[in-house]
Amino acid sequence: MSGVRKLVLLGTGLIGGSFALALKRARLVQHVVGVGRNATNLERALDLNVIDEASHDAAAAVAGADLVLLGTPVGQMGALMQQIAPVLAADCIVTDGGSTKQDVSALFRQHLPRHLSHCVPGHPIAGSDLSGAAAAQYGLFEGRRVVLTPFAETAQNALEQVQTLWQQCGARVYTMTPEQHDGIFAAVSHVPHLLAFAYMNAVLAKVDAQPCLDFAATGFRDFTRIAGSHPEMWRDIAVANREAILADLKACASQLQHVIALVEAGNTEGMEDYFATASRARVAWGQRHK
């Protein structure tokens, strides 16, 4: 495989920064340019050698690039694509790290319609409640999964190049349709985040919120970890994957009504069955995903 001469990160955060670090360690990239809105964050990325050059100008930065990774919240991606469209080299591969794929695919189609052969939408499954370049880390993608949702138009060699780079970061790469991707991640990522936000707000609304938080322990810590996530990113995801998220949120709401009914009725047998079904499945999942 060929390495990358010039990688441009549009958005220099956890995903883009960790991707750059992994490729640097594998000696698969010569020069990394970080683009971002936040000067402090870019300075931090330079200091940490996550990037070699910082820029506020996406269009100027992508000149001569052979790989561009969009690593911003999805809401900013359309504008960035629009800025880079006129200056993108014909053989420059464009990929992204967005958590939703139907909307990002639509943005690629809208803003880079003549470039789709070199566009490879992707989602590295390595989310974190941390964000920013300072959170970038070596090994973030090791043993993780990356889902790619190529277009029918995507050239085989562009897809293979992106696959290979992620594999060199230690990830296992899967391809699926944007629809399959968004259905799966609504259920196992987006909805848990929204439930964690909702639960956290329920605690904060209590009159005794402070003593409650004082005595909260490890169960609370793990259950709410994702409630510390980036509000703007999750707003964009909730907009982008609205239909699948709403269907799953409503399914959770009706499961919650079922639990309320079981507790209200003091239905001990029903509760034990219901809890045991969840518990068995979660224990089995934990054993498979060690």
Added chain:
Amino acid sequence: MSGVRKLVLLGTGLIGGSFALALKRARLVQHVVGVGRNATNLERALDLNVIDEASHDAAAAVAGADLVLLGTPVGQMGALMQQIAPVLAADCIVTDGGSTKQDVSALFRQHLPRHLSHCVPGHPIAGSDLSGAAAAQYGLFEGRRVVLTPFAETAQNALEQVQTLWQQCGARVYTMTPEQHDGIFAAVSHVPHLLAFAYMNAVLAKVDAQPCLDFAATGFRDFTRIAGSHPEMWRDIAVANREAILADLKACASQLQHVIALVEAGNTEGMEDYFATASRARVAWGQRHK
């Protein structure tokens, strides 16, 4: 302080076993008897030196004991108290590790009414999705909190003895009323467990549950860890702390309806505010509870 000559664990699981191990390491207990229904579990506890003697007979075991710890699910505690009431030495201290305190206090009053001066209901906040004697571990209580909910009748020296033993296990000890305890733990422990069970069942009900579970990652892992918990224990808690749990579950249900309405309306500003409130509070909590 004086150590314990004979400690009897009524229920030889994670909490009782770890308490015994901590006191053994501190050389604060001479002899530990484990009582339980499950012969394999008791053998395991003997093998691991968690207990020195195993018994199936609670009444026989407590003869000559100076400390009894009830460490079963709350639903079994009443029957055990009834069995030991006639044979308990007058100066034997009885405490418990139950996750709910109003119901356990009522059981103490009902079954050990002439022994209340030596009864000290308690709750070590060191839950786990693990259970059984094999899960018992040194250091489980280090840096953790233990809440005691003494009776008006509880003798000061009995309370102090239990306080001191938990402190020797490395815990910080607090006292409060059973009502305060149950209100706090409904919010930050019981309700998250029930939400995790509900969410897990919602995923299992999906037609594409299997690919969903295959791609579930760290967010899912942490959010659902407590869904792997002991069904019988959580059934008992849901029965015991019914009122507080129902109030908080209903508050969560209405927060969830609010999230659904925000997503349905595409209210980006409302979502960002709502998520940011939760995120700020969770990040601040994490910094205070490092």
